[in-house]
Amino acid sequence: MEKTWRWFGKSDKITLPMLKQIGVEGIVTALHSIPNGEVWPLEAILEMKSYIESFGLRWSVVESLPVSEAIKYAGKERDVLIENYKLSLANLGRAGLKTVCYNFMPVIDWIRTDLAHPWADGTSSLYFDKIRFAYFDCYILQRHNAEADYTDEEKSKMHALAAVITEAEKEELIDTIIVKTQGFVNGNIKEGDQNPVAIFKNLLSLYEGVDRETLRTNLYYFLTTIMPVCNEWGINMCIHPDDPPCQMLGLPRIVTDGDDIDWLLNAVNNPHNGLTFCAGSLSAGLQNDVSALACRFIHRTHFVHLRSTAASSDGNFIEASHLEGRGKVPELVRIFEKLRPDLPMRVDHGRLMLDDAGKGYNPGYSFHGRMLALAQVEGMMSMVTNYTDAKA
Structure with a gap:
């Protein structure tokens, strides 16, 4: 090849x-x-x-x-x-x-939730955490009826995360999911855009139905x-x-x-x-x-x-x-x-x-x-x- x-x-x-x-x-x-x-x-x-x-x-x-x-x-x-x-x-x-x-x-x-997840050997790689993504979906985006997409166990873990997650971690999730991994790929959202969550929610609304x-x-x-x-x-x-x-x-x-x-x-x-x-x-x-x-x-x-x-x-x-x-x-x-x-x-x-x-x-x-x-x-x-x- x-x-x-x-x-x-x-x-x-x-x-x-x-x-x-x-x-x-x-x-x-x-x-x-x-x-x-x-x-x-x-x-x-x-x-x-x-x-x-x-x-x-x-x-x-x-x-x-x-x-x-x-x-x-x-x-x-x-x-x-x-x-x-x-x-x-x-x-x-x-x-x-x-x-x-x-x-x-x-x-x-x-879609990933972590751009530099640590490995034991000192390297890092991309990672997807379902619970952190559920938190992003339900708490940050506040997508209508989002919780219906997750199991009771996932929702329980998501609510537990909501009790301890920091503001910095919330901002990092936003940056990871809808800015850094999207701007260079498809141009819908790019570095420096104001209020990327609002832009992202508007894009989602275009697919209603x-x-x-x-x-x-x-x-x-x-x-x-x-x-x-x-x-x-x-x-x-x-x-x-x-x-x-x-x-x-x-x-x-x-x-x-x-x-x-x-x-x-x-x-x-x-x-x-x-x-x-x-x-x-x-x-x-x-x-x-x-x-x-x-x-x-x-x-x-x-x-x-x-x-x-x-x-x-x-x-x-x-x-x-x-x-x-x-x-x-x-x-x-x-x-x-x-x-x-x-x-x-x-x-x-x-x-x-x-x-x-x-x-x-x-x-x-x-x-x-x-x-x-x-x-x-x-x-x-x-x-x-x-x-x-x-x-x-």
Whole structure:
């Protein structure tokens, strides 16, 4: 597989020469300066592509060309936004970019409650605590009827937390859930916005009356409308699974398991409608056998995210080592490297380690943590490619 790396553009503190030195071959990036819904000009795409190529790398995957919220909830401006999306896709095709990762998660992308949960070895990683999230949902957002989404045991623990949580911890939850992990991903909320809770609640209100079937219908409409452009330019659209893969905040999520993926690929049965196989997102759901899903959908996978989680029955999960956890990364490398070595792959959500802390990296996107993960995965790939026939 092609070894790629998510890079956040020229302002990223991790530079392309650094990535060249550690064995990265392809870059996964986007035109982050262009607001959601606006057309990506061909000139800007070509300038970014040329810049990447000047360091001996290639722009392998666009992640992401964001899908505006009004497309997801079918607002009155939906068709205009889809036309802009089609123009951006065509410009990407003209520039020779053929793989576009996107998601259809309403309002909020991946969700964590702690961006630096400590490990015994002194490193830290992203973490999701169901009770702290329930507190955020019920006490901070004060979402209507939110408590109905939690068990009696969860509510009891949430109320106990409410009695001891500090104001600083409340502010940190807000910053973690709806500012730091969203601003660089989808642009709905960004650093410096005043009263992010009010902005977030307004975004949630746009989805009143939108259930799973409605969101599926809206995704179907979006995909069938853009597929002619994908056919013309040979562009593979690869949807990212929901993270975590379950219903959150009263919002429908429709890419959570094998049945959801099966529906999506059959509803728009076009080879350009495919999947970003994210082992981390899928492994956070106890309903998912990640290696079985890889085999099931390998024919429609266009991009691979390799990471792993350790998840428990109480709803909590943490980013695991790339060698361990429910993501079964070594097994996935064996599957993809043997059957789809053409795919771009990137390691994901590395731990904070060594001098990563304080560098201002986007949450989950440290340098040393991902470099370690890349080295681990590269070793796995070598074993599959060069030593699968070796006898013990």
